[in-house]
Amino acid sequence: MANNDVTTAIDNGRTRGTVPSPFGGAPAAPPEPRRAGGSGIGGLLAKIILLGLLDAVMVWAIFIMAGLGMWIPIAIVVIITGLINWIYLGRDKRLPAKYLVPGVSFLLIFQVFVILFSGYIAFTNYGDGHNGSKQDAVAAISQAGLKRVPDSPAYPVAIVQKDGVLGVLATDPTDQTALLGTAQTPLAPVKDAQTDFNGNASKVPGYHTLSLAEVLDRQGEIGDLAVRVSNDPADGVLKTDDASTAYVYTSDVIYDAKSDTFTATDGTVYADNGKGSFASGDGKALTPGWQVNVGFQNFVRAFTDPQIAGPLWRVILWTFTFAIASTFLTFAVGLFFAIVLNHPRLRGKKIYRVIVILPYAFPAFLSALVWAGLLNPQFGFVNQVLFGGAEIPWLTDPWLARFSVILVNLWLGYPYMFLVCTGALQSLPEEVDEAAKVDGASPWRTFRSIKLPLLLVSIAPLLITTFAFNFNNFNVIYMLTRGWPRFTDTTLDIGATDLLITMVYKVAFGAGGQRDFGLASALSILIFILVGVISIIAFRRTKALEEIH
Known part of the structure; x- marks a missing residue:
């Protein structure tokens, strides 16, 4: 009879959530269920740090892609990042996903993405001479055709910088006017420019003038720097080799944005041929071109x-x-x-x-x-x-x-x-x-x-x-x-x-x-x-x- 009483008491205690001790005393509380995936304070901190690093990288990638106008990839990155945060900051019912996400992510990045990207490239003309945008091709063609004007006057210059962008501070040799321009903006008169002992402009407020050591460190950038003399491309650009004297250069081919064509000095017109190049009527193309979709042309060409x-x-x-x-x-x-x-x-x-x-x-x-x-x-x-x-x-x-x-x-x-x-x-x-x-x-x-x-x-x-x-x-x-x-x-x-x-x-x-x-x-x-x-x-x-x- 006593055993039956103990059994009944234990069953009643289980129903109420407690189990009485057969030896008397207070009933023992049931053991706390172990949370699957729980790892204590250390695991939580590691999770927060890793998710923070992931989010920081994704935010940086979003800013980069926004500058390139890649809106669809931005949306995909936002969705994936939000999903990862939701999974790892969620409760235990999401535990299976926590183990599947790393493997699936690596599969998507190193297998699926590579296959899809290779498939996309197979239908383009991407390669040497066609690895950029049309705007890049126009700039490169204009730059490649530059030649120094034989009777170009010498412009005393100083190389300046603002927000990481190089510019040219030039002095007009005819009237000693200070002129300032960058690769994106043509030369324009500037006020309050300081001059050196020769009367040439050397400093301008808001800009940092590069020292000799800085010029030597950035010779390649300075040699590639070309500043338009005016808004008219036919007037040429100002270039310098020694960061002290610049000359006017003009291109063999002039780009006309309205007609989207290049015109050479001999009168030959190069137009967009629809295949990623500017070409003349006889088929001669200017280099470089730009990347375009070519359909099955690569497969046909292979055979x-x-x-x-x-x-x-x-x-x-x-x-x-x-x-x-x-x-x-x-x-x-x-x-x-x-x-x-x-x-x-x-x-x-x-x-x-x-x-x-x-x-x-x-x-x-x-x-x-x-x-x-x-x-x-x-x-x-x-x-x-x-x-x-x-x-x-x-x-x-x-x-x-x-x-x-x-x-x-x-x-x-x-x-x-x-x-x-x-x-x-x-x-x-x-x-x-x-x-x-x-x-x-x-x-x-x-x-x-x-x-x-x-x-x-x-x-x-x-x-x-x-x-x-x-x-x-x-x-x-x-x-x-x-x-x-x-x-x-x-x-x-x-x-x-x-x-x-x-x-x-x-x-x-x-x-x-x-x-x-x-x-x-x-x-x-x-x-x-x-x-x-x-x-x-x-x-x-x-x-x-x-x-x-």
Whole structure:
């Protein structure tokens, strides 16, 4: 009866939120539920500091984007920043989002944004000569065409500065009038200017006159500074090389804002051709141009331009050959060593395995550089020692260079396959061998009909990823051969061992030519499509292996 009373009291206490002690005394309060994600004062302070830094960076970015007129990105930044603050300053029910936000943010920044931005660039003419706005192009063309007027008078000048903006304080040589102007504003008379002992203007209220040391530190900026003589561009600009004397310069081409054209001194008119350039009637264009959307022009150019189309098809064929051969050979050699070093009677397995995986321990780019030295036709170890001083062109003959690239990549890649295959072999049940022996199957028959299919169940996805890796294996190609020897039917720096990824790099970063980010982005999309399609087909084919499993 007493036990029933205690049980009833405990149940009643739970209902009221307290639990009476079976030993008498005051009832014990239920334990406080632990708040998920709670981390005390230190965690709260760290959260506030990190969110404060994030908000400060975002505010700075908003000011920068506002100056560039990027209103849509500003709205996106405001929404994302507000969402992050709402998640991390909220209650425990938002705990899952607190763990998901960092990973999703990095995914969006380093993957999704890069893909979308590359896709956008692929439909523009962005590159050397077309990397700015139209206003920048007008200013650059006007600046590039400047020539000093032969009979220009010498203007004594002093370089002044206000709010970080450089200006020219000049003295008119005809009437000693003080004139002040900047790169944005033309020369205009200024009052209350102080003069030096020669009677030339040297200081003006509100402006800081640069000292000799400051002039020397900013020579490049001063040399590029051009101040219009008047509101009429035809009157030219004032430029100085020594920060003490300036002369009048005029441009070979004059821009007319009303007609949006440039007119040269010989009367040739250059108008906007709709392709990001000012061009004359005969097609001659002024440089630089500006960035515009060109639609599918980069994709069409990749397969129709004689300088690109022929080499591109050869590069695509070699890329597939290299990726397939490298994947198959590394798998075959790695599996061979795995089978040999997995034999139960073999002694010293650990030592052999360490030796086999040594190439995997060195950085690929460093190993490729070492191999480039070993295969040097005149001084390399391979020719001098192994072939008795023969000058075999391992890296300069197109076919030997391709063979050398595959050989070096085999040396670098087989340890990975060895490790994978070793783990897969050790996971196979021993009953497989015993059952095969009972049935009278030979070792080769056992391997071909039983072990290999079982291995492919787990290794097939890794073979697909290895193919994708070799399809974009930049390090081995660029460090060993730089894609050479070069093709002779194009002026571009494209060679017999170039993969699509190295070709994209050369097109994008101007290795031996101009940078063309639009075309490079189009080729990057081509790589993405090829690898994606092949991977999808291959993964679907691997479903057939599930029946074996």
